[in-house]
Amino acid sequence: EPEVTQTPSHQVTQMGQEVILRCVPISNHLYFYWYRQILGQKVEFLVSFYNNEISEKSEIFDDQFSVERPDGSNFTLKIRSTKLEDSAMYFCASSVKEQFFGPGTRLTVL
Amino acid sequence: EDQVTQSPEALRLQEGESSSLNCSYTVSGLRGLFWYRQDPGKGPEFLFTLYSAGEEKEKERLKATLTKKESFLHITAPKPEDSATYLCAVLDGGGADGLTFGKGTHLIIQP
Structure with a gap:
């Protein structure tokens, strides 16, 4: 069964460093998303991406964040200068109708 | 602003003990x-x-x-492998792409 994959599973970085989180969506899906979940809190929408451009973004998705689909399979989230409060699980999702989520990347900012 | 409230926050059941989880929502239009x-x-x-x-x-x-204000997830004769957090999410009819999630119900099924 096709699934969304994410790498790395765990990323540790120093405050102020740039990180890139990678996702491979399900191959025939057209819509791609990033969500985050801070430990013990609810899953929060960050951004959606369709037809090679951002479709919608939340208030969380400020200028420190960017997304890209560099080739036909990968979808990336870049955080330009990480802060302590960026520590969270980051989930990629893709959809035709229902959104299917990947296993997540745990980002720890020290 | 969309709101999703789940209850209870946590639920502990014995194996085979049926129950329901609640999700109440407020959206401008439910997609x-x-x-x-x-x-x-x-x-x-x-x-x-x-x-x-x-x-x-x-x-x-x-x-x-599903009703116009809430959804229920009924669990019949649960097994320990049903233990998990169950999340409810809504998609607003106002054209939004992102799901709005509730905090979830943490369900524990004891053997």
Whole structure:
């Protein structure tokens, strides 16, 4: 069964460093998303991406964040200068109708 | 602003003891209500989509129902492997792409 994959599973970085989180969506899906979940809190929408451009973004998705689909399979989230409060699980999702989520990347900012 | 409230926050049941989880929502127009299962340290796993009041969906021991204000996830004769956090999410009819999630119900099924 096709699934969304994410790498790395765990990323540790120093405050102020740039990180890139990678996702491979399900191959025939057209819509791609990033969500985050801070430990013990609810899953929060960050951004959606369709037809090679951002479709919608939340208030969380400020200028420190960017997304890209560099080739036909990968979808990336870049955080330009990480802060302590960026520590969270980051989930990629893709959809035709229902959104299917990947296993997540745990980002720890020290 | 969309709101999704799930209750109870946590529920402990004996194996075989049926119960229901509640999700109440406030949206400007509902494009879909979704149930997911989340195991610790994992991503949400899709269970059901409900689109209109009166709709019901079933999968094994789970049944989801929808009214105009809330959804229920009924768990019949649960087993320990049903232990997980169950998340409810809504998609607003105002054209938004992102799901708005509730905080989830942490379900523990004791053997």
